[in-house]
Amino acid sequence: MSTDKKRFSADGPAPRQRFWKEAGVQETADGFTITLDGKPVRLPGGNPLCVTARPLAEALAAEWAAAGLDDPKGRFTPADLPLTRIAGTKIERVRPEREHIIATLADYGAHDLLCYRAETEGPLTVRQAEEWQPWLDWLNERHGITLRVTHGMMPIKQPEPALQRLRTLLATRNDADLAALGVAVPALGSLVLGLALADGAITPAQAVAAASVDERVQMERWGEDAAILDRIAAMNEDVTDAARFMELGRG
Known part of the structure; x- marks a missing residue:
């Protein structure tokens, strides 16, 4: 079975399509926000993807910069963004619960x-x-x-x-x-x-x-x-x- 079939199998999460050219980090009053083509990344709950440590922010931006680049169709799944998934849990689950x-x-x-x-x-x-x-x-x-x-x-x-x-x-x-x-x-x-x-x-x-x-x-x-x-x-x-x-x- 090819790597693509494993990544985008029918029983796995539906792939998303890359739509941005650049991922970056923007310093704000709350910390460091991850941006795609200058716009903040929004988590499923609507919160911006924002962390307080610059090294972590830069690693998150690197994930988004690489997402979909290894696929001819620019597809990616949450598995390509493991640090983002943990950051999202921190912001939208741990903080309120x-x-x-x-x-x-x-x-x-x-x-x-x-x-x-x-x-x-x-x-x-x-x-x-x-x-x-x-x-x-x-x-x-x-x-x-x-x-x-x-x-x-x-x-x-x-x-x-x-x-x-x-x-x-x-x-x-x-x-x-x-x-x-x-x-x-x-x-x-x-x-x-x-x-x-x-x-x-x-x-x-x-x-x-x-x-x-x-x-x-x-x-x-x-x-x-x-x-x-x-x-x-x-x-x-x-x-x-x-x-x-x-x-x-x-x-």
Whole structure:
């Protein structure tokens, strides 16, 4: 299957047509607005695409400058604008719904991937302990939060003080970090790994490697699986975009 067919498949988002010649950045009283041929980019809710950090604004403008250029018909999809999607979430979802976003992210901590180990002893439980426990230890040492670990899939109830600390910790994050965590945490299945990413304690590649331990052990035993490799690659893209958004937003 060609790249174009994958990008513009019938079950994917409808492609849009490039209509502008130049993308730029305009400084305003509220920050840095992204423009197309001098006119502000408007998000679906009508808000201008405006951020407070120039490096992030320049990266957003670069996305729009490149969108559609690699297609003979000038078509592009939201997948070509990953940083814009996160910025849009920050402006139109996180800003007006901070408490809901914090509660949603904290719920991943209540059921964090790193806390659920294989039920029977074997190579998988060894690898899970090796690659997951250091990040639970990091959470305790860095933020004073201890999460319980179980073996098997039966839900475990985390201590309420720990969950409250997670909510408090998330409340200290700015809107940009919460928007980026809203991409990284569901992709990883782990709030712990997401927080380590936000703190710069783990790289995107390390976070994805940790989150995909089960899949990698499975492939080491049974051979590579194209569907699993595609899922890991998609996870890597999401986590890398989220980490880049947070880094640029602090510039």
